[in-house]
Amino acid sequence: MEVTLKDLTKIFPGKGKHAADVVAVDHVDLQIPDGCLLGLLGPSGCGKSTVLNLLSGLLAPTEGKIFFGDQDVTDLPPEKRGVGLVFQSYALYPHLTVLQNILFPLQNLRGKDKLTKEEMLQKATEAAKLVQIDTLLDRKPSELSGGQQQRVAIARALVKMPKLLLLDEPLSNLDARLRLQTREELRRIQNETGITTIFVTHDQEEAMSISDLIVVMKDGKIHQIGKPQDIYDDPQDLFVAKFLGTPPIDLFDGYTKDGKLWIGEEAVMDVDGDYDGHLTVGIRPEGFVPSQTGAFTCGLQRLEVMGRDVSVVCQHPFFIGDTFRAIIDSDDIPKVTGSTIRFDLKPSKVYLFREDDEQRILFD
Amino acid sequence: MEKKSPKAWLYLLPAILFLGAFLVYPLIDVLIYSFEEGYNSASQTHFGIGSYNYSYVLRDPYFLQAVKNTFILVIITVPVSTLLALLISMALSSIRRLRELYQTIFFLPYVTNTLAVGLVFMIAFQPTAYTDGLVNGLLSVFGIAPIDFISGPYWAKMFVLCFYTVWVVLPFKILILTSALASVDQTYYNAAKVDGTPAWRIFTKITLPLISPTLFYLVITGFIGAFKAYSDAVALFGTDLNAAGMNTIVGYVYDMLYGTSGGYPSFASAAAIILFVIVLTITCINLLVSRKHVHYH
Amino acid sequence: MDKTKRILKKTALYLPLTLWALLVLFPFYWMILTSVKGYGAYNSESIPQLFTLSPTFANYQEVFTAVPLGRYLLNTVVFTLGTTALMLFVTVLAAFAFSRLRFRGKDLLFTAFLALMMIPSELVVITNFVTITELDLRNTFPGLILPSVASVFYIYLLKENFSQIPDELYYAAKVDGTSDLKYLFKVMLPICRPTLVTVTILKVIECWNSYVWPRLITDDPSYFLVSGGIQEIRENGLGRENIPAMMAAVVVISVPLIALFLIFRKKIMAGVSRGGVKG
Numbered sequence: 001m002e003v004t005l006k007d008l009t010k011i012f013p014g015k016g017k018h019a020a021d022v023v024a025v026d027h028v029d030l031q032i033p034d035g036c037l038l039g040l041l042g043p044s045g046c047g048k049s050t051v052l053n054l055l056s057g058l059l060a061p062t063e064g065k066i067f068f069g070d071q072d073v074t075d076l077p078p079e080k081r082g083v084g085l086v087f088q089s090y091a092l093y094p095h096l097t098v099l100q101n102i103l104f105p106l107q108n109l110r111g112k113d114k115l116t117k118e119e120m121l122q123k124a125t126e127a128a129k130l131v132q133i134d135t136l137l138d139r140k141p142s143e144l145s146g147g148q149q150q151r152v153a154i155a156r157a158l159v160k161m162p163k164l165l166l167l168d169e170p171l172s173n174l175d176a177r178l179r180l181q182t183r184e185e186l187r188r189i190q191n192e193t194g195i196t197t198i199f200v201t202h203d204q205e206e207a208m209s210i211s212d213l214i215v216v217m218k219d220g221k222i223h224q225i226g227k228p229q230d231i232y233d234d235p236q237d238l239f240v241a242k243f244l245g246t247p248p249i250d251l252f253d254g255y256t257k258d259g260k261l262w263i264g265e266e267a268v269m270d271v272d273g274d275y276d277g278h279l280t281v282g283i284r285p286e287g288f289v290p291s292q293t294g295a296f297t298c299g300l301q302r303l304e305v306m307g308r309d310v311s312v313v314c315q316h317p318f319f320i321g322d323t324f325r326a327i328i329d330s331d332d333i334p335k336v337t338g339s340t341i342r343f344d345l346k347p348s349k350v351y352l353f354r355e356d357d358e359q360r361i362l363f364d
Numbered sequence: 365m366e367k368k369s370p371k372a373w374l375y376l377l378p379a380i381l382f383l384g385a386f387l388v389y390p391l392i393d394v395l396i397y398s399f400e401e402g403y404n405s406a407s408q409t410h411f412g413i414g415s416y417n418y419s420y421v422l423r424d425p426y427f428l429q430a431v432k433n434t435f436i437l438v439i440i441t442v443p444v445s446t447l448l449a450l451l452i453s454m455a456l457s458s459i460r461r462l463r464e465l466y467q468t469i470f471f472l473p474y475v476t477n478t479l480a481v482g483l484v485f486m487i488a489f490q491p492t493a494y495t496d497g498l499v500n501g502l503l504s505v506f507g508i509a510p511i512d513f514i515s516g517p518y519w520a521k522m523f524v525l526c527f528y529t530v531w532v533v534l535p536f537k538i539l540i541l542t543s544a545l546a547s548v549d550q551t552y553y554n555a556a557k558v559d560g561t562p563a564w565r566i567f568t569k570i571t572l573p574l575i576s577p578t579l580f581y582l583v584i585t586g587f588i589g590a591f592k593a594y595s596d597a598v599a600l601f602g603t604d605l606n607a608a609g610m611n612t613i614v615g616y617v618y619d620m621l622y623g624t625s626g627g628y629p630s631f632a633s634a635a636a637i638i639l640f641v642i643v644l645t646i647t648c649i650n651l652l653v654s655r656k657h658v659h660y661h
Numbered sequence: 662m663d664k665t666k667r668i669l670k671k672t673a674l675y676l677p678l679t680l681w682a683l684l685v686l687f688p689f690y691w692m693i694l695t696s697v698k699g700y701g702a703y704n705s706e707s708i709p710q711l712f713t714l715s716p717t718f719a720n721y722q723e724v725f726t727a728v729p730l731g732r733y734l735l736n737t738v739v740f741t742l743g744t745t746a747l748m749l750f751v752t753v754l755a756a757f758a759f760s761r762l763r764f765r766g767k768d769l770l771f772t773a774f775l776a777l778m779m780i781p782s783e784l785v786v787i788t789n790f791v792t793i794t795e796l797d798l799r800n801t802f803p804g805l806i807l808p809s810v811a812s813v814f815y816i817y818l819l820k821e822n823f824s825q826i827p828d829e830l831y832y833a834a835k836v837d838g839t840s841d842l843k844y845l846f847k848v849m850l851p852i853c854r855p856t857l858v859t860v861t862i863l864k865v866i867e868c869w870n871s872y873v874w875p876r877l878i879t880d881d882p883s884y885f886l887v888s889g890g891i892q893e894i895r896e897n898g899l900g901r902e903n904i905p906a907m908m909a910a911v912v913v914i915s916v917p918l919i920a921l922f923l924i925f926r927k928k929i930m931a932g933v934s935r936g937g938v939k940g
Contacts, residue, residue: 058832079838091829095851104847105837156837371841372764379755382811383777390788391780397787452681455674462675468923469682471930472689475922477870479888480911483895484688487695487904493704498691501709531684536933543934592783595872595888603892614783614873621787622877629787636784643781 001069001163001196003032003055008064010050010220024050026220027064032198032213037190039207039228040200042217043243048200051217052166055198057081068163079108081164084157084195088169090149092141098152099137102127105160127159130189147178151185158193165190167199171206183210204244208232216240233348238358241282241351249351250324252316254281261352264318268296269345271352273363280320280353287349288312288326290334294342305330314341397633410630417634426606427635430616433597436522437529437612438590445530446582449537454571456538457545467542474535482599485528489513514600521601521610528596533589537582544578545571576658584650591643594618613639692915696720696908703905720909724894730910732883733890737914740805740875740886741868747810748864749857755816757845760823761831771820777813782873790877800881809874815860822856823849859932862925869918887914 010025024047032038040048053059055066057078065074073081092101102124106115115123128134131151141149150170157165170186171179187210190197201207207214208228216223216231216239224231224240235241241249252263255278260267263281288296290312299315301323310333312326326343328334334341352361398418402411421427456466473481488498495501496510504510513520548571556566572579594614597605605611606619613635620632695703697716724730758764759771789808798804826849834844850857872888879885885893894910922929 056832056836058835078832078835079840081836083836085833085836087829087833089827089829091827091833093830093833093848093852095848095854104834104839108838108843156833160837369762369764369841372758372762372767375754375758375762376770378751379774379811379816382751382807383774383813385792386789386808386811387777387780387785387813390785390792393788393791394784448681452678455678459674459678466678466682467930468926469685471926472685472919472922474933475866475918475929476915477888477891477911477918479870479872480891480914481688481692483891483907483911484692484695487908488688488691492706492709492904494707495709498709531688539930539934588781592781598872598892602896617783617787618873618877621790629791632787636787640781640784 002034002067003030003164003196003198004067005030005051006065006067008051008054008066009062010047010054010059011062023220025054025061028220028222030215030222030225032196034196035194036196037187037210037212038196038198039211039214040198040217041204041207041214041243042202044202046217047220048202048217049168050220052085052168052198052200055164056083056085056166082160082162084160084162084165086150086153086157086165086167086170088172090141090153090173092149092152092156094141096140097137098128098133098139098141098144099124101141101152102155102159105156109160123159124155127155130158130192131155131185146174147182150174150182154186154189158189158195161193162195165193165195165197167197169201170199171201171203179206186210205246208244216243218243235282235351236360238280238282238353238360241353241360245284247285247311247325247327249282249284250326251320252281252283253318253320254279254352256352261350263296263316266295266297269347269350271363273361275352275361275363278355279361280355280358282351282353283345284349285311285325285327287346288328288343289346290326290328290332291342291344292334294344296343296345297340298343300336300339300341303333305333312341394633394636397630398637400630402630417630418638421631421634421638424631426611426619427613427616429606429609430611430613433522433610434591434593434612437526437593438587440522440526441529441533441590442583442586444526445533445537446579446586448530449534449541449582450579452534453538453541453545456542467539470538471535473532474539478532478595479599481532482528482596485524485531486514486600489524515608518609521608524600525597525610528600529590529593532596533586537586540578540582541575544575548574580650580654580658584647587646587650588643591639591646613642689915692908692911695905696912698905700903700905720903720906721913723903723906724910724913727906728890728894728910729882730890730894730913733885733887734914734917736884737869737886739802740871741865743802743806744809744868745861745864747806748812748815749861751811752815752819752860753845753850753857756819756823757841757849759816759820761845761849762841774813774816778817786874786877789874793878798878800879800884802884804878805875805884805886809868809871812864815864818860819853819856822853826852855928855931856935858925858928859935862921862929862932865921866918890914 005028008025008028008030009023012022012024014020014022026047028051040051042048050059054061057073057076057080061074065072067073068081093104096104103120106120106123109115125134125137128137131154133148133151133155136144136148136152141152144152150173154167154170157167167186171182174182183206186197186199199211211228213225214228214231215225218239224236226234231240232244235244238251242251254261254263254268256262256271256273256276258276259270259272261269261271261281301313301315304311304313308330309327310330312328313323314326315323352363353359354361399413399415400410401414401416452470456463456470459466489500491497491500491510491512496504497513499513500510511517511520513524515521552570552574553566556570561569592614593612597610597612597615601608601610605615611619617632617635617639620628620635694711694713697718697720698710698713699715699717699719702713702715759767759774793799793804793808796804798807830848831844834848839847870888871886872892875884875886876889876892879889882890882893891907891910891914894907
């Protein structure tokens with residue numbers, strides 16, 4: 001099912017007498033294609049969870065509309081929207097067994113949707129099998145590990161075959177190893193069911209690894225929508241560039257003049273464009289190529305060899321911050337003498353941003 | 365998540381009805397009663413408004429006797445029961461073997477019918493046809509002359525009343541204090557031990573301050589409860605407490621309302637409000653005192 | 662030296678505890694003992710006998726035949742069940758509204774409810790007596806039960822417990838299509854069962870022992886509860902001052918609560934200590 005947000009706005013009234021209202025979601029327009037796994041990415045407080053709650057119907061928007069397919073669901077209460085929601089804390093009913101938890105949404109169906117006991121049991125078992133917890137059906141939530149609880153929560157959300165599945169920080173309560181495993185699992189389940197799925201996360205790696213589409217949000221506004229690799233390769237503004245990528249993008253003060261990009265007193269790269277003046281230069285860590293004749297001279301602090309890659313920790317007077325990292329292939333470890341190292345820059349990994357509005361400046 | 369639901373009032377309706385009819389309305393009504401002079405319950409009329417009911421009650425020798433009895437009972441039983449409960453729960457907390465058994469036994473009076481078990485106390489203190497009763501039999505072993513505890517001298521009767529009251533209120537206090545003692549973090553004790561703190565100092569500087577909110581709570585509820593003493597006295601001395609000279613303020617209220625001397629809701633109301641004022645005053649004094657001496661986390 | 666010190670310490674702990682335990686248990690022993698002594702045997706004792714070799718159960722027979730003790734017990738059971746059930750109904754709904762629903766004036770109303778906790782029952786009993794008399798409900802179960810139902814304290818206790826349930830469970834239930842009432846019964850009540858049990862037990866103890874209100878509102882012995890009944894037995898009951906029979910009655914009315922206590926010992930003690938009230 002295709003989901004459309006039109007001019008969606010949510011304003012929370014300020015608490016206390018003089019507190020200002022909080023605009024959690026600010027005129028958001030978004031179209032989510034059918035069957036898509038969409039990652040809603042942003043720092044905490046960016047409004048991504050609010051969007052999720054607006055979609056589930058737990059919150060009512062201040063302005064704007066939500067469409068499921070062609071149907072306007074803006075005024076529908078949560079129980080009538082037919083969405084599945086997985087909470088960050090899982091919200092499993094502690095007094096019910098795994099099976100009873102999964103059966104719970106089915107038992108609420110009334111009228112023509114009402115199921116017989118056998119049908120319910122069959123659907124619940126199917127959902128349990130899908131998330132591979134069919135051997136734990138008689139346990140209570142407190143007897144399960146975090147990962148297992150997570151699966152139960154997903155099964156409970158899936159069992160009524162929702163048109164839309166919403167997940168709130170689905171992996172944040174799991175340990176690192178389980179997180180990797182579970183996100184593959186999520187991808188698999190979504191592929192198998194084909195249900196349009198939206199998940200909220202503040203972890204860019206998580207979003208990058210499994211999403212079909214990523215929406216980057218900040219301060220209630222959408223900064224960029226796109227496929228993970230596209231967003232990484234082609235960030236539209238400084239925020240998106242900074243938010244995606246580990247280690248993060250390296251930022252320098254620079255300027256363009258006469259078709260050259262200058263950082264400090266070195267012209268590091270040719271740029272074709274009509275912009276002359278000061279700007280912020282973003283270079284992905286993998287955009288540095290060590291070279292004896294490189295145009296960009298940096299102070300070398302140390303090398304950190306991490307198996308496949310080597311991370312070169314450097315200093316530069318025009319770097320915004322303290323030290324920055326360049327990631328290079330371990331085969332290319334340069335012979336360094338002295339305390340400086342020189343790099344050539346890969347043009348595709350260098351991004352220029354305006355200093356005032358932080359928008360990207362394109363160049364060839 | 366945010367919708368206001370007028371349905372909430374539907375859920376609250378039963379509670380509001382019950383509380384309104386049997387708690388709020390009576391509270392207002394009792395105030396009115398207490399100022400209506402010469403109220404006649406048969407014709408439901410009264411002569412005027414004034415403080416006559418109060419001055420009548422305050423001059424009534426039965427009321428003054430009841431006030432005296434109640435104050436003596438409060439002044440004796442509250443400190444005695446609190447102290448005893450503290451000692452017993454401290455001892456309970458220091459033993460391991462048989463602890464649950466003792467705890468269970470100590471709690472038994474809580475689940476007994478005050479009236480019924482009061483009778484047992486009465487017969488234990490009362491003479492039988494050919495004996496001076498069980499307690500006197502015991503006392504005679506120590507060479508003490510028999511005392512008529514149930515219908516004899518005032519102090520003997522007061523002793524029985526206080527004794528029974530302590531017996532009845534102790535289980536609750538022991539239970540609450542034992543759980544308060546158990547909730548004191550063991551690391552404080554370990555730290556004190558490492559510092560070589562003597563036992564009495566551990567008690568006065570660690571245990572007592574840490575359980576002082578509980579102790580204080582027990583003192584306040586103890587005062588309130590003791591001021592409302594009634595059924596223990598009835599159990600021991602029968603329903604005609606005025607004749608026995610052992611009436612309490614609450615007993616006076618009920619006697620004024622109903623029974624052989626009853627039919628005076630105005631006097632009953634005035635007495636009840638006087639009681640309420642006394643309890644409120646004592647509680648306020650307690651709260652003021654506690655500010656200085658109770659240690660809150 | 663060390664050993665004697667330890668023994669001394671143990672004695673100092675166990676001796677007072679045992680003494681008090683005996684003082685607590687003795688009345689129970691004494692009532693059971695007296696209840697199985699014959700009327701003649703008891704009254705002809707020249708020194709109080711601490712045991713008997715010829716127990717008789719005639720006293721038990723007498724209290725069920727000479728006085729309607731069975732009736733008192735039945736009345737008390739009806740009163741206790743009726744009051745407790747109504748109380749649970751009222752309390753659960755109110756606590757749910759306060760903890761889960763949003764409505765105008767909620768905080769104000771809840772504060773007002775809390776303030777009501779300060780009102781002593783002795784103060785309102787007077788008007789209630791008049792109200793019930795005027796409604797012609799004296800010597801009826803509604804007259805006995807209705808004024809005993811509402812308890813602000815239990816509403817408060819349950820509301821606090823309800824409020825501890827994470828909001829997510831409610832939202833999850835909403836998304837799953839659950840109505841408020843269904844959420845209350847299928848999720849909140851099962852989760853808060855310990856508190857419900859506590860409240861129920863406290864109310865049952867309170868009802869079983871209640872004396873003042875039933876005594877005021879009933880003068881027909883066929884509506885007496887056990888407390889009033891025992892007082893009636895004492896004052897005009899058995900035709901003569903038959904103490905062994907009286908003790909038999911005392912045993913009979915004490916047994917149900919003590920049995921209940923011994924079965925649910927842990928729950929009751931935990932409940933009372935959590936509830937912090939004298940029933």
